[in-house]
Amino acid sequence: MKPRDIFINALHRRPTPRPATGTATSIVTMDLMEKVGVFFPQAHQDAEQMAALAAAGHTELGFDNVMPLFSVWHESAALGCKVDWGEVGRMPDCRESLYKMGDAIRIPRDLLSRPGCKVALDALALLRERYGEEVAVVGKVFGPWTLGYHVFGVQEFLIHTLLDPDAVRRAMATLKEVTVQFANAQIEAGADALCLGDHATRDLCSPGAYRSFLQEIHQELNERIPCPLILHICGDTSDRIPYIRETGLPCFHFDSKVPAPTARALAGERLSLMGGTSNLDVIRRGTHEQIVQDVKEKLAAGVDIIGPECAVPLDAPCANMKLLAAEARAHAVNGPAR
Ligand SMILES: [Zn+2]
Numbered sequence: 237m238k239p240r241d242i243f244i245n246a247l248h249r250r251p252t253p254r255p256a257t258g259t260a261t262s263i264v265t266m267d268l269m270e271k272v273g274v275f276f277p278q279a280h281q282d283a284e285q286m287a288a289l290a291a292a293g294h295t296e297l298g299f300d301n302v303m304p305l306f307s308v309w310h311e312s313a314a315l316g317c318k319v320d321w322g323e324v325g326r327m328p329d330c331r332e333s334l335y336k337m338g339d340a341i342r343i344p345r346d347l348l349s350r351p352g353c354k355v356a357l358d359a360l361a362l363l364r365e366r367y368g369e370e371v372a373v374v375g376k377v378f379g380p381w382t383l384g385y386h387v388f389g390v391q392e393f394l395i396h397t398l399l400d401p402d403a404v405r406r407a408m409a410t411l412k413e414v415t416v417q418f419a420n421a422q423i424e425a426g427a428d429a430l431c432l433g434d435h436a437t438r439d440l441c442s443p444g445a446y447r448s449f450l451q452e453i454h455q456e457l458n459e460r461i462p463c464p465l466i467l468h469i470c471g472d473t474s475d476r477i478p479y480i481r482e483t484g485l486p487c488f489h490f491d492s493k494v495p496a497p498t499a500r501a502l503a504g505e506r507l508s509l510m511g512g513t514s515n516l517d518v519i520r521r522g523t524h525e526q527i528v529q530d531v532k533e534k535l536a537a538g539v540d541i542i543g544p545e546c547a548v549p550l551d552a553p554c555a556n557m558k559l560l561a562a563e564a565r566a567h568a569v570n571g572p573a574r
Contacts (some may be wrong), residue, residue, distance in 0.1 A: 238299035240428065243372035247464045247487045249508045255535055257561040258301035259511060259543035260374060260431030260466045262490045263293045266325060266553040271296055276518060277321035280307055280328060281351065283358035294371045297554060298561035299543065301429075302367060304359040305376040306547070308433065310571045311418045312378070312386040313352030314344065317533060325550055333389035337396040337403050341387065341410045348421045357425045364426025372429060374466070375422035379434030379457065380411035381441065381450055387411070390440070397445060404449065414451055419461045429464040431489065432457060437471035445539055446476045455483040466510060470546050477502035491545045492517075496537035510541035513560065519544050520552040527556060531563040 237245075239252050246256035269275045272292045274285045290304035307328040313319040313333065322328040328417035335341060356375070363373045378386075384393040384407060396404050419430055434454070436446050458465055464486045473480070474491040478486055481504050488507055490499050492514035500511055513519065520529045534542055544557065548558060 239294070240368075240370060240372045243300035243541065244428060244464070247466065247508055247510075249506065249540060252569060254566075255564045256300050256541045257543055258293070258299040258303075258372070258374070258541055260303060260376065260468050261433075261544070262306040262547035263297060263299070263303070263544070263554075263555075263557060264289060264550065264551055265552050265554045266308050266522050266550050267294055268296065269324065271554070275325065276306070276323045276326075277323060277328065278311075280321050281355055283355050283362060285345040286355060286359035287366070287443075290359065291367060294367060297557045298565065299371075299557075301372040301374045302363050303374040303376060303431065304363060305356050305431075308378060308382065309386070310352045310376075311347070311414055312346050312383060314350040315352075315383075315387060315414065316344070316351050317386055318339040319352070327547075327550070330386065333392060334387040334443055337388055337392055337400060337407065341407060343410070343414055343417075347414065347417060353421065357421055360422055360425040360427050368426055368428075373427050374429050374431060375419075375425075375427035376433060377415050377419045377422065379415055379450070380408035380453060381434045381436050383411040383414060384408060385435060391478055394433060397449065401449075408449065408453060414484055415457060416460055419457075419463075423461075423463050427463065429466060429487075430461065432465045432466050432470045432485075436469050436476070438473065438475065439471065443479070444473040447479055451479050451483060454480070454485060458485045460484055468546070474502060477507075481507045487540070489545075496539050498533050500538040506562040508509055508540040509538070511545045512528060512537075513542070513544050515544055515546060515548055515552065518559070519548050519556050522556055522557065527559050528563055531560060531567070535564070535567055535569075 466487040468489040489510040
């Protein structure tokens with residue numbers, strides 16, 4: 237079975253001859269950029285360079301997927317956010333907000349042909365053409381909660397979840413159309429699956445707020461976007477995995493703050509799990525033995541796709557990801573009984 241099929245089967249918890257490996261978030265480190273000869277910030281702004289760096293996730297590290305959207309800002313830049321694309325050792329960021337809550341949000345008609353979106357769409361097409369037979373091509377979109385942080389600023393957005401929840405709901409209803417448009421364009425460009433990032437982290441979004449603002453929208457996105465979605469939320473998500481499980485989303489990319497056996501117990505039998513390997517303790521400073529042990533523990537707990545919990549720190553050694561992937565590939569599994 238090709239890596240692509242292993243990855244996609246694992247997303248749906250279907251049988252695979254060996255465990256799947258990969259991640260829905262950035263795999264870029266300083267030493268990986270040096271290996272490939274492609275660097276930030278150009279890799280965010282040029283499709284050829286973006287595709288070349290993303291391809292290393294498979295060719296250098298041995299993951300079963302490639303994913304070229306390394307930052308969180310592409311569609312927000314296309315919406316009009318003034319993104320600072322960072323430097324070789326610094327991820328992109330944006331300090332200015334675009335709207336005040338209550339303003340009418342305008343989705344540009346040429347959203348998808350603006351550089352923020354276009355570069356990523358072109359990179360996905362290049363990856364599909366070059367590697368699509370062999371590995372899974374994964375794209376990335378952000379849900380309306382994260383887009384709300386981006387266009388309003390975190391504080392303005394969050395305070396209105398309390399002061400004017402209806403205005404927040406109206407804003408999210410508009411912003412989710414950005415998610416759907418960009419998702420459909422990525423599928424058309426060749427994405428097999430998409431990461432759906434929505435930063436409904438525990439410290440910024442209570443389980444009640446997840447339920448009241450997001451659960452239905454995640455369910456709707458799952459129904460409207462015609463490819464498997466991998467929901468990514470950082471931090472301790474144990475209080476909302478039971479709600480995520482009810483959305484029908486096929487896969488959850490989880491943070492090591494949730495122990496893998498807990499994540500599996502909360503996720504039930506249907507929701508597949510990706511990640512859960514600590515960036516700090518394992519990817520950044522894990523010894524060979526710790527990495528081997530981590531893979532063993534994740535597989536024993538029923539994690540379906542072995543990989544880092546979130547975007548890897550730029551100063552991590554990429555050899556640790558390579559070892560993690562190789563270690564996972566070396567295990568054989570026997571069909572669906574897990
Ligand atoms: Zn994350």
